[in-house]
Structure formats: C-alpha cells, structure tokens
Amino acid sequence: MTTLQARGARTGAPPSTAPTRPARRAGWGGLLYIAPSLLVLTFIAIIPIVFSGYLSLTRYDVLSDPVFTGLDNYTRLLNDPNFWGALRTTAIYTLIAVPLQMIIPMILAEFLARVAGPRFSSIVRSVLFVPVVASLILVGTVWQYMLAPDSGIFNVMLKAMGLSSVNFLGNPQLALICVALVSVWKNIGYFLVLFYAGVQDIPVEQYEAARVDGAGGFKQFLHITLPGLKPVTLLCTILATIWSFQVFDLVYSMTGGGPGGATTTIVMGIYEAGFKSFQMGYASAIAMVLLVIVLIVSIVQRLAFREEH
Amino acid sequence: MGRLGKWAMYAVVALLVGMAVLPFALMVITAIQATTRLEFTIRPELLTFDNFVRLFTTNNFGSALLTSSIVVVIAVVLNNIVSSLAAFGFAFKPFPGSKAVFWVYLATIMVPAQVTMIPMFILFRELGILGGHLSLALPVINAFGVFLIRQFMASIPPSLLEAARIDGASDLRIFLSIVVPAIKPVLVALTVFTFLTTWNDFLWPLISLQDGTRSTVTLAVSQLKGNFLTQYGMVMAGTTIAFLVPFIVYAVLQRQFVEGVTASGVKG
Numbered sequence: 001m002t003t004l005q006a007r008g009a010r011t012g013a014p015p016s017t018a019p020t021r022p023a024r025r026a027g028w029g030g031l032l033y034i035a036p037s038l039l040v041l042t043f044i045a046i047i048p049i050v051f052s053g054y055l056s057l058t059r060y061d062v063l064s065d066p067v068f069t070g071l072d073n074y075t076r077l078l079n080d081p082n083f084w085g086a087l088r089t090t091a092i093y094t095l096i097a098v099p100l101q102m103i104i105p106m107i108l109a110e111f112l113a114r115v116a117g118p119r120f121s122s123i124v125r126s127v128l129f130v131p132v133v134a135s136l137i138l139v140g141t142v143w144q145y146m147l148a149p150d151s152g153i154f155n156v157m158l159k160a161m162g163l164s165s166v167n168f169l170g171n172p173q174l175a176l177i178c179v180a181l182v183s184v185w186k187n188i189g190y191f192l193v194l195f196y197a198g199v200q201d202i203p204v205e206q207y208e209a210a211r212v213d214g215a216g217g218f219k220q221f222l223h224i225t226l227p228g229l230k231p232v233t234l235l236c237t238i239l240a241t242i243w244s245f246q247v248f249d250l251v252y253s254m255t256g257g258g259p260g261g262a263t264t265t266i267v268m269g270i271y272e273a274g275f276k277s278f279q280m281g282y283a284s285a286i287a288m289v290l291l292v293i294v295l296i297v298s299i300v301q302r303l304a305f306r307e308e309h
Numbered sequence: 310m311g312r313l314g315k316w317a318m319y320a321v322v323a324l325l326v327g328m329a330v331l332p333f334a335l336m337v338i339t340a341i342q343a344t345t346r347l348e349f350t351i352r353p354e355l356l357t358f359d360n361f362v363r364l365f366t367t368n369n370f371g372s373a374l375l376t377s378s379i380v381v382v383i384a385v386v387l388n389n390i391v392s393s394l395a396a397f398g399f400a401f402k403p404f405p406g407s408k409a410v411f412w413v414y415l416a417t418i419m420v421p422a423q424v425t426m427i428p429m430f431i432l433f434r435e436l437g438i439l440g441g442h443l444s445l446a447l448p449v450i451n452a453f454g455v456f457l458i459r460q461f462m463a464s465i466p467p468s469l470l471e472a473a474r475i476d477g478a479s480d481l482r483i484f485l486s487i488v489v490p491a492i493k494p495v496l497v498a499l500t501v502f503t504f505l506t507t508w509n510d511f512l513w514p515l516i517s518l519q520d521g522t523r524s525t526v527t528l529a530v531s532q533l534k535g536n537f538l539t540q541y542g543m544v545m546a547g548t549t550i551a552f553l554v555p556f557i558v559y560a561v562l563q564r565q566f567v568e569g570v571t572a573s574g575v576k577g
Contacts, residue, residue: 044450052427238573271515
C-alpha cells in the first residue's frame with residue numbers, strides 16, 4: 001500500500017483511493033469485476049489455507065475420512081528427529097545461498113551500471129539471465145551430471161590436473177553446499193536485474209559529490225550504493241530467504257534428499273510425508289510450520305530494515 | 310576503481326558469464342551426439358538427432374509438450390482476464406468492504422504454494438478435476454497479478470474514465486476500450502511471468518499427475534532421468550527441449566521478461 005501511495009504522489013495523481021469520487025455513491029458493481037478472481041482465489045488459496053490448518057489437526061491417509069487428533073501431529077513433529085534434521089538442513093542451505101545471492105549480484109550491479117560500458121553490461125545481464133528462465137528440474141539434472149563422480153566435467157578437470165576425484169553429491173556436507181551453490185548460480189541473473197535497477201535509481205550527483213570529496217570507488221560503493229540499495233536489498237533478501245525455505249525441485253533432481261537424508265529439506269519432508277507415506281495430516285502440520293516460518297521471515301526482515309531507516 | 314581492480318572485475322565477470330553458459334553448452338553437445346556418457350567435445354562422426362527422435366517415438370514427449378502448451382495457454386488467458394478485471398474493480402469500482410478484500414488478496418501472496426498443495430490435491434480430487442488441464446493451470450493464478458495490474462492502473466488519469474462516463478460509456482466499455490489498451494505493457498509482463506511459472510512448474514504436476522496418464526515437460530524430464538540412468542544423450546535431449554521453449558520466448562521477449570522481474574520488485 002505504501003508503494004501505491006508513494007507512486008500516486010510522485011505522478012501527481014491522487015493516492016490509491018482516488019477513483020472514489022464523492023459524487024459517485026459506492027455501489028456493489030465492483031464486486032462483479034472481482035467475482036471471477038475471487039472465485040479462483042477461493043478455490044486455490046482461501047479454502048486450502050483454512051483446510052490445511054484443519055488437516056494438520058487430523059490423521060488422514062486419503063482413503064478413509066480424516067480423524068481429528070488435536071495437536072498430536074505437532075507433538076509428534078517436536079519429537080521427530082527427521083523434522084529437526086530437515087529444518088536444520090534448510091537453515092544451513094539458506095545461510096549458504098542467501099548471502100551469496102545478495103553479495104554477488106550487488107557488486108556486479110555496481111560494476112555493470114557504473115564502470116563497464118552500457119553494451120557490455122547489457123550483454124552480461126542478458127547472458128546471466130538465461131539460467132533464470134530454465135526450469136529447476138533441468139538445471140538440477142544437468143548439474144547432477146556435471147558433478148558426477150567419474151564422467152562429470154569437474155572431476156574430469158580435477159583428474160586432468162592430477163588431483164583425485166571428488167564425489168560431490170555423495171558426500172553429505174558437500175552435497176548440501178553444491179545444491180545451495182547451484183541455486184546461487186541460477187538466481188544471480190534474477191537478483192542482478194533488481195539490483196541493477198536499484199543502482200540506476202541512485203542520483204549520479206551523489207557519486208559526483210563523493211568524488212569531489214576524494215572518495216574512491218570502494219568508498220562510494222560503501223557510502224552511497226549500499227545505503228541507496230536498501231529497499232531493493234530488503235525485497236531481495238526476503239525473496240531469496242523465502243525461496244530457500246521452499247527449495248524442492250533442485251534437491252529432488254540433484255540428490256533426491258540424500259545421501260542419507262543430508263539434503264532433505266522441509267518441502268522434501270512435506271512431499272515424503274504426504275505423497276510417499278500418505279500421512280496428509282502430518283504433512284499438513286509441517287506445511288503449517290513452513291507457513292509460520294515464511295511469515296516470520298517477512299515480518300522480521302521488514303521490521304529490521306524499518307528500524308535502520 | 311584502479312586499473313588493476315577493473316581488470317580483475319572484468320575477469321570475474323567473464324568467469325561468471327562462462328559459468329552461466331557452460332551447463333547449457335554441455336547439455337546441447339551431449340544431446341546431439343550418439344553417446345552414453347557426458348560429452349565435452351563435439352565429434353562429427355557421432356552427431357545425430359536420434360536422441361530427439363527416440364524421445365518422441367518411445368517416450369511420449371510429444372504428448373507432454375502438448376499438455377504443457379495447453380496448460381500454459383489456459384493459465385495465461387485465465388490469469389490475464391481474471392486479474393485485470395479484478396484490478397479494475399479494486400481500482401475504479403470500490404464497493405463496501407473492497408479494501409478489506411484487497412488486504413486478503415495481499416495476504417494470500419505471502420502463502421507458499423507448498424502449504425496449499427495438499428488441501429488443493431484433496432479438493433480437486435473430490436471435485437473430480439485432479440490431473441486435468443484446468444487443475445494444472447489454476448494454481449498458477451494468484452493475487453500477485455491483481456496487485457501488479459492495480460499498481461499499473463494508478464497511472465491512468467481518472468479524468469479520462471470520467472470523460473468516457475459522461476459520454477455514456479458503460480463500465481465494461483470503459484474497461485475494454487480505455488483501461489485494457491492502457492495496461493497492455495503490464496499484461497505482457499504478466500503473460501511472460503505466468504508462462505514461465507507454468508512451464509517450469511514441477512511439484513504440483515508431480516503430485517497431481519501420479520497416475521501417470523498425463524505428463525508435463527518438466528515431469529517427463531524427471532521421469533526420463535529415473536528410467537534411463539546412464540542414457541545421458543537421451544536425458545540431455547529432454548532437458549534441451551524443456552529449455553528451448555522458454556529460451557526462445559526469452560530471446561524474443563527479453564525486455565518483457567526483465568520488466569516482469571522488475572515489476573515483482575513493487576511487491577514490497
């Protein structure tokens with residue numbers, strides 16, 4: 001909402017409620033236009049969210065009717081080492097992936113927008129965006145092959161250098177790091193686009209003034225670019241964190257959750273509980289935990305950034 | 310930035326660009342050769358389209374392509390119509406409580422798809438539409454489109470609509486002949502966004518197409534890998550096809566893709 005109003009103010013148009021003119025009585029006509037979308041949203045969002053909350057309080061195997069069991073699923077969650085493992089795995093994955101997905105595109109955006117030529121910059125942005133349009137399943141499949149123990153390109157190169165080969169996805173710690181790095185590889189282009197737009201929104205005069213004061217490139221980045229990018233950084237961190245907590249496709253195609261469950265993430269846990277062992281109630285409870293985490297992440301990051309302003 | 314630093318940065322950027330392209334290059338090189346291992350070189354004597362032919366003749370890739378295409382079209386058309394109508398309603402035809410409804414819309418954007426997929430699976434199964442084209446397309450639609458378009462509508466001067474109203478134009482007429490042309494750029498961006506999400510969707514097809522009668526392209530690719538563990542050429546041919554469609558669309562509509570992404574930046 002704040003964005004809407006800010007935008008209205010900038011363009012000189014009245015804020016978001018503008019179309020309500022006192023002369024026109026508010027009628028119900030608008031409902032007619034919203035109805036189709038409301039109908040769809042009711043079926044794919046509103047009912048499912050409420051239903052999910054209810055299911056999490058039941059035992060349900062899809063075949064027979066759900067049995068209400070109160071908070072049983074949640075107490076089971078608290079005592080389930082697999083759940084805690086999945087939570088830990090997802091957290092580590094997020095801690096590896098998110099900072100890299102912020103830092104690399106940020107520095108890159110500054111370089112492309114302020115140092116490199118416009119043509120070079122546009123080509124680089126176009127190429128780095130290619131992984132963004134590819135599906136995670138194909139990305140995971142290709143990278144799994146590239147990281148394969150014998151014929152994978154990285155091991156072929158290691159061997160060519162006279163080093164011993166590494167079983168990247170067969171080693172529990174390495175596998176998690178590899179999956180996280182592939183997600184970084186995939187998302188750099190996406191966040192670059194957002195950060196690049198952010199850098200361009202910073203007035204050139206600020207940099208010129210800093211130059212006059214004798215600030216070098218690094219100091220300009222630190223004192224002008226970084227503060228100027230704050231709103232974009234907030235958005236990108238929230239997006240990247242939420243995406244990390246939702247990771248599934250990459251894990252599914254690169255490691256299948258292995259080795260030994262080392263890459264089993266929260267959503268992988270939901271999938272396995274719900275669609276492998278048909279414990280829909282238990283899976284829904286995990287899903288509710290995911291929902292709470294995602295909401296908390298959004299709210300906390302928003303508050304943290306507001307504080308600094 | 311010093312000259313040394315500058316050249317170091319150019320080197321890093323070149324490395325990143327190389328890394329961005331490498332997997333796709335390997336994918337294509339492997340796909341077009343008769344080999345059962347990953348190839349890093351092109352050997353002319355091995356060049357073949359057999360992998361692609363076999364995908365279509367024995368692995369039903371044609372029907373997966375068709376399914377994905379139909380689902381993409383349904384999702385794009387529905388999302389554009391439903392979202393632009395709703396955005397118009399919220400922006401120009403407020404009704405008692407419309408603000409509250411809009412907040413509910415915003416709230417649903419924050420809910421991860423993985424939370425709604427189990428109840429949706431059960432709901433769609435009860436309704437008897439699970440696995441159908443519509444059921445694959447529906448979950449792609451969300452309140453984000455409404456929010457995006459409504460945001461864009463703020464730049465349409467209300468006086469324009471008022472003038473049309475005085476001339477006796479109905480609301481629907483105003484929507485179709487004034488609002489829709491004005492919001493065309495955002496509709497294109499939403500189309501691109503919806504297209505990409507639908508084409509690349511994996512988890513929902515995976516759980517909702519469990520009986521195996523129908524498959525989307527992403528699902529077909531993952532099944533291919535399961536069935537032909539070491540048939541690198543075949544699997545890479547599958548990923549090449551899965552990649553080609555969004556890649557071509559991206560190459561043609563680059564600006565709109567980037568706009569779609571930047572537009573997601575107004576979410577906050």
